[in-house]
Amino acid sequence: MTDVVCDLDGVIYRGETEVPGAGAALTRLADAGVGITFVTNNSARTAEQVADKIGRVTGFHPEPASVVTSAMAAVSLLSQDDAPVFVVGETGIREALRSEGIDMTEDEAEARSVVVGVARHISYDLLAQASAAVRDGARFIATNSDPTFPAADGLLPGAGSIVAAVATASLTEPEFAGKPNAEISDLVNARVGDDVWVVGDRLDTDIALAESVAEWRSVLVLTGVSSESDTGPVPDHVVADFAAAVELVLANRGG
Ligand SMILES: [Mg+2]
Numbered sequence: 001m002t003d004v005v006c007d008l009d010g011v012i013y014r015g016e017t018e019v020p021g022a023g024a025a026l027t028r029l030a031d032a033g034v035g036i037t038f039v040t041n042n043s044a045r046t047a048e049q050v051a052d053k054i055g056r057v058t059g060f061h062p063e064p065a066s067v068v069t070s071a072m073a074a075v076s077l078l079s080q081d082d083a084p085v086f087v088v089g090e091t092g093i094r095e096a097l098r099s100e101g102i103d104m105t106e107d108e109a110e111a112r113s114v115v116v117g118v119a120r121h122i123s124y125d126l127l128a129q130a131s132a133a134v135r136d137g138a139r140f141i142a143t144n145s146d147p148t149f150p151a152a153d154g155l156l157p158g159a160g161s162i163v164a165a166v167a168t169a170s171l172t173e174p175e176f177a178g179k180p181n182a183e184i185s186d187l188v189n190a191r192v193g194d195d196v197w198v199v200g201d202r203l204d205t206d207i208a209l210a211e212s213v214a215e216w217r218s219v220l221v222l223t224g225v226s227s228e229s230d231t232g233p234v235p236d237h238v239v240a241d242f243a244a245a246v247e248l249v250l251a252n253r254g255g
Pocket residue numbers: 007008009010011200201202224
């Protein structure tokens with residue numbers, strides 16, 4: 001069984017715009033019997049919301065079960081012993097906690113852990129509460145370390161920027177869950193077979209994720225953040241875009 005493990009932003013879409021040919025290429029993969037797992041470091045949305053967006057933007061409609069987010073990876077680090085959880089984040093984190101039956105709190109004094117992701121409603125009070133909880137010994141989990149994420153009109157502060165504020169104020173380093181860390185790699189590995197192709201636009205997250213499992217192969221596409229001349233993890237293949245990546249996988253799968 002061949003699987004493509006696919007990043008989203010910069011690979012199949014940019015913001016609300018499809019990367020040309022991406023939807024048709026996803027359909028080709030599915031028709032060829034290749035498994036597709038979508039993996040994103042964006043913790044703001046639930047798997048259902050991510051699947052909806054992929055369908056809306058590309059015309060290829062995946063099952064929510066084929067989506068893995070950094071929020072799900074962060075929650076996979078926690079058990080009921082870490083509850084209640086104080087959240088600096090959005091629906092994606094809250095829904096991932098709810099689906100695992102892990103309680104949340106808005107009272108930082110009773111929090112046994114703090115999960116921080118991208119939070120577009122961030123306030124000084126929220127940063128102060130999260131930092132106080134961590135300083136008082138709560139476990140500190142970060143969905144991901146990405147400093148920015150791409151938006152229609154440029155780069156916006158990502159989870160890493162908010163995590164850095166809490167880390168600085170609490171004098172504590174977090175445990176990171178998203179790409180390229182082991183937690184999200186384990187979640188993905190549980191869903192795929194032994195012929196795995198990781199397609200992404202970032203060396204430090206996507207291509208580094210591929211390096212976490214010896215057999216996984218990596219394909220860098222040039223429609224997003226990283227370019228061929230960037231330094232970092234070295235991809236096995238570099239192609240122009242997702243459609244070209246799909247050609248490569250279909251021509252070389254299983255071999
Ligand atoms: Mg990307």
